[in-house]
Amino acid sequence: MKYIYLKTIGLVKPTILENLVKSLDMLFPFQSKLIVDEENPLFAFEPKRDQYYAKKMIEKLAGELPLDCEKLVGITDVDLCTPVLTFVYGEAQLSGNVAVVSLNRLRQEFYYLPHNDALLVERLLKECIHELGHCYGLFHCNNSKCVMCFSNSIISIDNKKKNFCVGCKEFVDKTIRKENYA
Numbered sequence: 001m002k003y004i005y006l007k008t009i010g011l012v013k014p015t016i017l018e019n020l021v022k023s024l025d026m027l028f029p030f031q032s033k034l035i036v037d038e039e040n041p042l043f044a045f046e047p048k049r050d051q052y053y054a055k056k057m058i059e060k061l062a063g064e065l066p067l068d069c070e071k072l073v074g075i076t077d078v079d080l081c082t083p084v085l086t087f088v089y090g091e092a093q094l095s096g097n098v099a100v101v102s103l104n105r106l107r108q109e110f111y112y113l114p115h116n117d118a119l120l121v122e123r124l125l126k127e128c129i130h131e132l133g134h135c136y137g138l139f140h141c142n143n144s145k146c147v148m149c150f151s152n153s154i155i156s157i158d159n160k161k162k163n164f165c166v167g168c169k170e171f172v173d174k175t176i177r178k179e180n181y182a
């Protein structure tokens with residue numbers, strides 16, 4: 001039996017993660033499991049930008065994969081970036097095993113709005129599914145309602161559904177069958 005692992009990178013509120021695990025279980029034919037690692041991700045910190053490099057987190061997570069791991073998504077509260085992008089909500093290895101997602105810009109507080117746990121979980125779920133889609137080989141989708149649509153604003157995240165469109169879903173199902181039952 002293989003699992004989709006969710007692994008914290010630094011402190012993340014447990015109730016958020018419990019809700020995330022439950023929702024992911026309904027979407028993929030694998031159970032989700034949580035690994036709590038509260039160690040500060042200083043290894044990925046870039047002082048010049050006061051942000052953290054997503055790729056460095058992915059590299060570290062890739063070196064610590066459990067044997068029964070189907071995919072692993074790192075969840076962090078710190079702000080992520082790449083060398084060429086001012087920020088990212090998340091990043092994934094295309095057709096790989098590892099992704100990382102940040103809660104930082106998914107919070108209402110980031111936009112000076114009152115805290116909303118339900119909305120935060122919903123956004124986090126969408127970003128996790130999106131990055132898992134990349135892990136299953138999907139590129140971005142032109143359907144603005146599809147979870148694989150590219151988002152560079154919180155409005156576009158809120159605008160999309162927490163599911164794949166028919167075409168993307170078919171692709172993911174096929175990849176899972178090929179990788180696991182061929």
Ligand SMILES: [Zn+2]
Nearest residue numbers: 130134140150
């Ligand atoms: Zn993407």
Ligand SMILES: [Zn+2]
Nearest residue numbers: 141146165168
């Ligand atoms: Zn799609």
